[in-house]
Amino acid sequence: MLREVARSNALFICSTNLSSSPTAERIYCDDPRLAVRSRGLGPKAARRISLEDLDWAEIIFVMEEAQLDQLQANYQEACPASKIRVLDIPERYPLMDLRLVTLLQEKVESLLKEHYGK
Secondary structure, eight states: OOOOOOOEEEEEEESSSSSHHHHHHHHHTTOTTEEEEEEEOSTTOSSBOOHHHHHHOSEEEESSHHHHHHHHHHHTTTSOGGGEEEOOOOSOSOTTOHHHHHHHHHHHHHHHHHHHOO
């Protein structure tokens, strides 16, 4: 009998939800360790972040330090700093760019091991 392992809810955030965070969502959508969503912080984001998303997330990955600052300024109570990890990936890569995919995999895997021991 196979034992089902609980998945952690991971939220990937960038400014517009057009390249960086959707790429991360595509990379990790079939990962058995994670249930994933991607959102944007900007007013013109394809999928704008909500309080429901922040409540749902157990770990939040932001691409840049500026997004951490924006989250803490606008959603401090709903988004404790302990849930947020900064990937330090500049938002200059197009959707599914090989360099972006590689950076995301390297940084997310490292942080998952640190955060969850997975």
